[in-house]
Amino acid sequence: xxxxxxxxxxxxxxxxxxxxxxxxxxxxxxxxxxxxxxxxxxxxxxxxxxxxxxxxxxxxxxxxxxxxxxxxxxxxxxxxxxxxxxxxxxxxxxxxxxxxxxxxxxxxxxxxxxxxxxxxxxxxxxxxxxxxxxxxxxxxxxxxxxxxxxxxxxxxxxxxxxxxxxxxxxxxxxxxxxxxxxxxxxxxxxxxxxxxx
Amino acid sequence: xxxxxxxxxxxxxxxxxxxxxxxxxxxxxxxxxxxxxxxxxxxxxxxxxxxxxxxxxxxxxxxxxxxxxxxxxxxxxxxxxxxxxxxxxxxxxxxxxxxxxxxxxxxxxxxxxxxxxxxxxxxxxxxxxxxxxxxxxxxxxxxxxxxxxxxxxxxxxxxxxxxxxxxxxxxxxxxxxxxxxxxxxxxxxxxxxxxxxxxxxxxxxxxxxxxxxxxxxxxxxxxxxxxxxx
Numbered sequence: 001x002x003x004x005x006x007x008x009x010x011x012x013x014x015x016x017x018x019x020x021x022x023x024x025x026x027x028x029x030x031x032x033x034x035x036x037x038x039x040x041x042x043x044x045x046x047x048x049x050x051x052x053x054x055x056x057x058x059x060x061x062x063x064x065x066x067x068x069x070x071x072x073x074x075x076x077x078x079x080x081x082x083x084x085x086x087x088x089x090x091x092x093x094x095x096x097x098x099x100x101x102x103x104x105x106x107x108x109x110x111x112x113x114x115x116x117x118x119x120x121x122x123x124x125x126x127x128x129x130x131x132x133x134x135x136x137x138x139x140x141x142x143x144x145x146x147x148x149x150x151x152x153x154x155x156x157x158x159x160x161x162x163x164x165x166x167x168x169x170x171x172x173x174x175x176x177x178x179x180x181x182x183x184x185x186x187x188x189x190x191x192x193x194x195x196x197x
Numbered sequence: 198x199x200x201x202x203x204x205x206x207x208x209x210x211x212x213x214x215x216x217x218x219x220x221x222x223x224x225x226x227x228x229x230x231x232x233x234x235x236x237x238x239x240x241x242x243x244x245x246x247x248x249x250x251x252x253x254x255x256x257x258x259x260x261x262x263x264x265x266x267x268x269x270x271x272x273x274x275x276x277x278x279x280x281x282x283x284x285x286x287x288x289x290x291x292x293x294x295x296x297x298x299x300x301x302x303x304x305x306x307x308x309x310x311x312x313x314x315x316x317x318x319x320x321x322x323x324x325x326x327x328x329x330x331x332x333x334x335x336x337x338x339x340x341x342x343x344x345x346x347x348x349x350x351x352x353x354x355x356x357x358x359x360x361x362x363x364x365x366x367x368x369x370x371x372x373x374x375x376x377x378x379x380x381x382x383x384x385x386x387x388x389x390x391x392x393x394x395x396x397x398x399x400x401x402x403x404x405x406x407x408x409x410x411x412x413x414x415x416x417x418x419x420x421x422x423x424x425x426x427x
Binding site: 013 | 329333336337340341344375377378380381383384387402404405406409410411412
């Protein structure tokens with residue numbers, strides 16, 4: 001299984017949760033207070049609320065709806081409406097493989113995530129265009145692509161979101177290049193979306 | 198004299214006035230307006246107050262303010278001008294830029310929301326598309342600020358620019374716009390929600406991460422090991 005980058009690691013501080021989507025599968029990605037990252041199916045086993053709307057305290061993610069709390073292994077730890085109940089082991093969030101490496105958060109793979117040479121996060125952006133149009137504008141529609149954008153080296157990690165949506169996570173070699181690269185990415189996005197329209 | 202805010206709890210424009218007042222510790226005399234289902238914005242009494250038939254309306258010192266950023270400017274200028282940002286030419290220009298963007302957000306995402314939530318007439322799709330452009334530019338601007346360690350629109354402290362833009366962005370989900378593609382917006386909203394004096398509105402919850410679990414707050418020994426994040 002190949003790893004998919006879902007966000008820049010700098011965009012998920014300790015104690016934060018965020019939603020993302022890989023090939024149509026919605027995920028809640030969160031980082032506990034101790035810094036470990038986790039990716040779960042974005043659905044509370046109780047009432048189906050998105051866990052990415054929940055909140056992190058310490059080493060638990062709590063659902064925003066009824067406050068059910070899940071530990072880092074996905075198991076339900078506490079149900080506020082039944083405070084003395086030890087939740088059965090069958091109540092658990094669905095855990096996905098998740099790693100932090102090379103300034104990115106990766107999900108769904110086996111083995112080691114790809115090595116990323118460029119250390120400085122630029123930003124993430126979504127391109128609302130089918131994969132062919134993304135590939136024409138950015139050189140690829142998935143995986144990791146190192147390229148030269150107007151003379152500036154950048155690494156793009158591409159995340160297939162849906163049939164007409166790809167997220168691009170960009171890193172670069174030199175901090176001074178970030179603004180120009182950010183604008184170059186916007187220009188290529190406009191090209192890909194114009195191309196698709 | 199305490200300003201009178203003609204208010205509707207679900208109106209993002211009223212919320213930004215309530216939010217700034219709370220952040221400033223300023224008093225407001227709230228007068229609830231039955232916008233839905235009462236249709237009070239088209240009543241004669243309301244039109245005599247504001248012929249445009251829009252909220253927010255704030256009555257201060259004998260004048261009637263009918264523009265959200267105007268209300269924010271008045272509150273900041275009378276309580277803490279630091280919320281107006283840096284008074285340099287660049288700072289003033291940046292403030293006007295983002296107050297203008299806040300109007301655009303209200304006219305796109307804000308206008309689509311009642312269509313999606315209340316069945317108001319109109320086609321939300323072009324509004325969402327235009328709103329997406331605003332979200333993209335906002336996210337890029339906030340990312341650029343973060344490279345320099347700035348968490349807010351005008352720098353490292355919050356201003357009325359943040360308060361003006363925050364509600365329609367935070368409520369984007371209510372018009373079918375996911376904020377998942379905008380990580381810098383997510384972190385900015387977290388910073389706003391974490392401000393001392395922050396108050397929520399329906400659809401915008403407080404920063405639960407910042408407070409302990411109830412049993413931990415009570416000092417219960419059995420659960421003290423769970424969730425100790427400050």
